[in-house]
Every structure is written in C-alpha cells, then in structure tokens.
Amino acid sequence: MIFPASNALQRTNYLNAQKGWWSWFWTIDHKRLGLMYLWGVFAMFAFGGFFAMMIRWNLATPDTNIWDPELIPAATALAKMDAYNRMFTVHGAVMIFLVIIPGIPAALGNFVLPIMLGAKDVAFPRLNRFSFHLWILGAICFILTFTVGGLDTGWTFYPTYSTGSAGKAVIFATLGTFILGFSSIFTGLNFVVTIHKLRPPGMIWFKMPLFLWAIYATAVLQILATPVIGISMLLLLVEYTMQIGIFTPELGGDPVFFQHLFWFYSHPAVYIMILPAMGVMSELIGTFSRKPIFGYKSIAMSSLAIAVISFIVWGHHMFLSGQSPLMSTIFSFLTFAVAIPSAIKVFNWVCTLYKGSISFATPMLYALSIIWLFGVGGLTGLFLSTMGVDIHLHDTYFVVAHFHFVMVGSAIFAFIGGIYYWMPKMYGRMASEKLGRITWALNFIGFNLTFLPQFVAGTKGMPRRYFDYDPEFAVYNWWSSIGAAFILVGMVLTLIAVIQAITRGRPAPANPWGGVTLEWMTESPPPEHNFEGDPPEVGDPYDVSLVEYKNELDGFVPAKPMASDPNMYDYRASLKAGVAHTNLHP
C-alpha cells in the first residue's frame, strides 16, 4: 500500500495516540466521540431497521385469514395485532430519537465541526462526553422497554392511552426520551458556544462553511425545543405513575394539551433532523461541482429562517384534534411559509450544479438523489398543510410516504453521503467507489419503490398504523415490500463498504475531494489536536481556486502554499525525500 505524505496512518494520529477501550470510553476528544456516536447510530439503525423490515414483511400481503376464527384463533390474531403495534412503535421511536436526531449533528457534526473551525476541540469537551454517555443510557432505556412487555403507544405517546392502559414500557420509554433530550440539548449547547467563541480570527460569520450554519441553526432548535419535550415526558411520567391529572379528562386535564407540548418539540425536531442534512448537502454539492456554491448568504440565512418558522407551525399536526378553525388556518399558512426557505436551498443547489464540472463520486450521487427525494418529500408536505386536503390524507399512508421521503430519503441519504465524504478524514482511507455506487443504486431504487406506491395507497385512503388492509391496496403494499428488500440489501452492503474501507481501503490523501474547508487542510486522519501547529489561514470556504489537483498525490493541495502547514503543500520536498506517490487513478 502506498501512503501519501499527507496520510498519517503510519504516524501518530488521533486513532492510535492512546490505546485501550477505556481511552475510547472516557475520551474527551470530539473526533473519537463522533466515531462512537457513529457506531452507536449504526447499531440503532440496524435495530430500528429490523422492525421496519418486520413491518413490511407483515404488510407484504393482506391477511385475509385473520378475520376467520376457524382458521386463526382470536387469541392468536390479537397477539399478532399487538406485536404489530409494538413493531411500528419501536421502529418509529428508535429511528427518530436514536438514529436521525443524533445521526448527523452528534456523529458527523462532532467529528467535523471543531476541525472546520480550526479549533482543537468543542468548547466543553467533558460535557460532550457526558452527552454521549447520556445517549447510551437513553438507548439502554429503550432496549429495556422490551423487558416489560414492549411499547405500543406509537412514538407520539399520546395520552390517554399512554397514561392509562398502556404497559409499564411507557416508564422506560419516557425516561429514555427525557435522557436523550438532555443529550441532545448539551450537544446543541456545546456547538453554539463553540461556534461563537472558538472561531479562528479570520473566520467571520459569512466565511463559515454552510455545514456550520446548518449545525448552528440545528443547535438553536435543540436548545429551544428539546426542553419542552423534556418536561412533557416528565409530566407524562408523573401522570402515568401518580395520576397527576393534567392530561386526563376525568381528573380535569386535557389530552390535547399534551399534543400541543409534544408537537411544539416534535415539529422543530423534524428540522433538527433535516437541517444538518441540508448542511451536508451544501458541502457535497459545492465540492463536487468544482464551482463556488451559488447563493451562499441565502443558503445560510434560509437555515435560520427554517429554524425560526419551524417553531410556529406545530398546529398542523393537530388539524383534526378539535383546535379552533382560526388556529388551524394560521398554522396552515405558516406551514406554507416553510416551503420558501426550503425551496431557496434547493434552487441554490441546482444553480450550483449549473455549468459546474460535476464529479459523480459516491457522496455526490447521494447528494444528487436528495434533490429529487427532498423535492418530492417537501412538495407533498404542501398537500398536507392544506387543511381541506389534510382532512382526507390525515393518518393515511400518504403521510407515511411524505415523512419518509424527508426523514429517510433526505436525512439518512445525506448521512450516508456524509459518511462517504468524511470517511477519508475519519479513518484515513477511501471507501470503494464501485461498491459505493452499487449500494447507492440499490438504496435509491429501493427507496423510491418502497415509498412512491404509498402515496397512491394513502390517497386512496389506506390508513397508517393498521396491521392489515383491504385487498384493494394489495398491489401497492407488495411493491412497497419489494422495495424494502432492496433497501435491506443496500444498507447491509453500505455497512460492508464502510467496514471494508476501514480495514482495507486505499490510504487517503489529506484532501481527496477538493474541499476548501479547513478539515481538508490537515492530515488524514488528523492528529490528536486536529492540526500540527497552528491551524491554516482561513479563506473563502467555497473558493475552489484555492486548491488544485495534483496527479501524483491523487488529491488536492492548496494552490498557494501556506507557510503554517508543512504537510499540506510540501509534496515536492517529500518526493525528493523518497516518499512514494503514485497516481492511483489511471
């Protein structure tokens, strides 16, 4: 294997600077914490994905026998329905609270954010470690729900079912959500302070990479919205254990009050999931178009606009809850408003592509597919925010398809694209392009096949969360389940690709893709404190003329050598010194 001069795998780097499992578990290094979040999220993704596959397995064909007591005893049928309720609940709760919300900010964000700032770490490294340990504790709480019969309330925990006849699993689930909430709050707090206080001297706000703008907007949401789910979960817990009465009509309370509190968090939470994905998108589209990003300021500002508007739209989840029509009308209009900053982003990405010299590397394939997936997911959101239409589509598979297009099609795809993009930086090795493209194709085809038919089924009135359906919906469900099988293969292969890259991938140069942001200006993988010596000078993060491709390095180097960082530009000296460089892309 040939190690480029800017590859640190054979030198001391953050991966091998300290050894032993304790040096990982008790680390305060943001890079190591990011990696541990990454693997934790992988594990939870597999866990939640298993239940997704069980759901699609069950729904592949309609259950015509279950209604016939002579063929299936009533007890068996009931057990089956109960099991189904648990499956979709655990799938939803795990995927939202343990996968998508921490996915990009906590895993990728933790790894990249301080390096992008040229900083040595986040502002509060020990708090960062505490966040991660809280995350583990929250995950354990969710796993413990299985020891007490499983959770079957749906991920939304609506009273009065969740506070009344639901099983003891509610206790663990609400406790888990509470703990995960604080993990998320502390991560957001850390990022806000880091961005405010640890930016290098030359980096004014409008020279920040767009990923940081997105993470900043996300962090603001995490800080302002998450405490509300914290207190809601706490109230649900005292309601369940002590019948405090605030959500129980017999005791003078109001279950709709819970819905307001819940969606006051959970709608912004949707943007906690999608904003970081948009940040990754901006990085990928910019880098792989080899062209300065179009409309930098409007992308940056639209992140903040989305964050602000997302706080005043929660009522669109409650059009059918009995809230006043005036309120519904206002919420409906405000919801339309979210489309504006979202569309601004998409237009800017498309304009960046225009006349760019696009490279179809794996991360870019994911980014390009998101333009389609997010387009579909976002535009179908407008159907749902239209009150009259929503009355028809409410709680149908149309809603399921809509949010999967945004949450999986956009957030998870961006997560995978981001992993491929930063893989060289994380592990100092390149992932296989061939395997990457195959898995992308499987994921993309599988995803569309799974969720496009659900739009049709939903429009025709197939309700969500039912364990069975009318035979008229059979064809949509059949194709949907076939698509799910594609995704299963695609995701397993993605995991294999990641493991293969880590163990046997080609050693990566410092800047394989031609990114201009600071994380590409240090070795791959970075040293323990991110930069040897002082961090490099800060330039325009999207001025691609600042880096140029060097064939013999198979990577990019700064066009104008910067004196502070010898590893980056002094490849000529290393050639003279006898370090081998070969063009690995013939």
Place this chain on the structure above:
Amino acid sequence: MTATAHAHHGPAHLQHHFETSEQQFDSAKLGLWVFLLTEVLFFSALFVAYTSYRSLHPEVFAYASNYLDTNLGAANTAVLLLSSFTVAWGVRNAQLGQRKLLIMNLIITLLCAATFMGIKYKEYSHKYHEGLLWGGAEHSIFKHNQFMILDAVKEHSHAWNEGVPEAGVAAVKDLSNDQRRDVSIFFAIYFCLTGLHGIHVLAGMVLLTLILIKVLRRKITPEYYTPVDLGALYWHLVDLVWIFLFPLLYLIR
C-alpha cells in the same frame, strides 16, 4: 489528554483548547446563559398549563388559592431573596479575593436554601394531611365521583369540612363533583410547579456545596472564579422562578 501531546503555556486552570483565560471564561458564561434559557423553556410548559387552565376556570383558581398559606409563601420569598443577595455578594468577594467573606456568604446562601426546603416540607405535609392533593392521589379530597374518597381523610380534613371560615370560603364538601375536579387541577399544577422548583433548589444546593468545597480547597482565586460566577447565575434563576411562582399561586384570590 496528556500534557505532553500538546504543551501550552498559561495558568493551570486554562484548558488545552482555549487560547486565553478570557476566552475560556466567556465560553463558560455563554454556555451557562444558554443552559438557563433551556431551564426557562423547561418550566414554560407548566406555566402554559397554568395559564390555559386558569383562563378556563379563573374562579376555581381564586378559590383554591385560599388553601395556600400566604405567610409561609412570603417567608420563603424573603429567604430566597436574601440568598440571592448573599450569593451575589459572594461573587464580588471572589473577584476581590475576600476568602472568608466568600465562605460566609456561601454558607448563608446554603442555609437559606435549606430553610426554604424546610418551609416547603411543612407546606407539603400540611396539604397531605388535609387531602389537598391532585385528583388521582389516594388521599385526595378532590377525587372524581367514580372514585371513593377515604373516610379517614374526610374526617380529619379541615378543608373538606369547614373550608376557610375567616375568608368566607366554602368547604370542599359543598362543591359539586365537577368543581372538585377543577380544583384538583390547581393542586396538580401547584405540586408540579413547586415540586420541579424544589428539585432545582436541591440541585442548586449541591452545586453551591461543590463550589464551597472548591473555595475551601483554595481553588478559587481572583484570576479564576468562574465556578462561583456560574453557580450564582444558576442560583438567581432558581430564585427568579420562585418570584413568579409566589404571586401566581399564592396571591390570586
């Protein structure tokens, strides 16, 4: 983190990833302000509950408030205000390096906090014996008609039998079932709000004790007094929440 991996020059309290003490102090302070913001939002749900249920049943809240002891509430307000003064004075002591005064002020603050919790305990136990609890509690006199109210509670509860005679307030037994149910929500909110606040007082006491230990171990200097500053800031928030709770709960009749 080994010191050799990244040698830096500066005072002992300066962490490796900060350039200067000022940067470290500013970061810590911004971090705490952001945390206080999350605390405000944490309480906000309960304030919203208070607002919406009170706007639905203003007369119920006015009635139920009669069962809270204004004198004890006022005493607690005074105690907390005093503690806020001493902790603020403590910050000044830390800045000026007045170690003995700082220790004294921290101890007075802690004593005030303990007094607050003592008075709170007295109020809670009184309500428990009277059955002035939320509707789902076993000893509550506000139970919905489908549940049985324990005779033992009825017999001993002043509120059930006589009300508040000097204020001319009707006894609970004379209320209709629906009225009792609505009154029970006042007590649900009362216990949630004051309970959550009480937990924050306890957390503040732990925090101030840890800071006191730091002071006693001579870790606090005029150059590095961040823990005192942040601890005081947190304590002010705990105080501020009570400043809202006292009139909203005790002074509305």
